[in-house]
Amino acid sequence: MTNELIDFVLVSVALLGIGIYGLSVKRNAIRMLFAVEIIINAANLNLVAFGRFLPHSGGQTLALFSIAIAAAEVAVGLSLIIVAYRMYQNIDIADFRSLKG
Amino acid sequence: MADAIFLALSVITIGSAIAALEMRSLIYGSIALMGTLGGIAGFFLLLDSPFVAMFQLAVYVGSIAVLILFTVMLVKRELIFKKVEDKRRKFVGIALMLVFMVALGSIIMNSGIKTITTDEPAVDFRNIGADFLTYYWPALILMALILTGSVTGALILARREDVENDQRTD
Helix, strand or coil, rough: CCCCCHHHHHHHHHHHHHHHHHHHHCCHHHHHHHHHHHHHHHHHHHHHHHHHHHCCCCHHHHHHHHHHHHHHHHHCCCCCHHHHHHCCCCCCHHHHHHHCC | CCCHHHHHHHHHHHHHHHHHHHCHHHHHHHHHHHHHHHHHHHHHHHCCCCCHHHHHHHHHHHHHHHHHHHHHHHHHHHHHCCCCHHHHHHHHHHHHHHHHHHHHHHHHHHHHHHCCCCCCCCHHHHHHHHHHHHCCCHHHHHHHHHHHHHHHHHHHCCCCCHHHHHHHHC
């Protein structure tokens, strides 16, 4: 295998950095969801990479669970964004500050 | 050392991750996010885990990206193209990103990860299926319940009562 573990881990670090940048700078709710997705994918990449190099089947199993949970999270997150959009007519998170309906 | 396929995949993945966050239009942004998710699936193939790669393609590129695309289409047109951000906040965000990347990268480069290599064969995906049905079966059932609950919750949250009443009067 020509690719080493460190290469995959460095790609994962780069994706994590981009995700943190998106979460801290963007105010659009859908874009923040994009950033969360990027961070989750960086974590999955790490799980599978370490599982390959140990080698142990636990990494892939945990990555599969993580992907399934992320799917549930996106479904709930998008429906929350739709509810908030219906309420405020905007997807800017600066408008979502009040808990009052 | 990394080979050419790895370098191309990492350029595609990281480039489209940046594009997903920085594209003016949210629609093109979600298509770029599809590129990131597909690139990660390619990394899984490079890591000899084809089952996870196919799962990633089916769940992320197939359903989550399409779900995001449809949600973007439900939003008003001017909001899709509107980009509200502070200049100062953006610089702070870029600085935070660079600090994270440099700090974590240097820690990882100096750690023992650098010397880890393997000549052992990859894990057979049949073992993963066997693990799911033997050791991990309570977790599998719990995950199915969580998925059912969250999808039902999402449907209930996004339901509109006023539309239902309008249709009944027609």
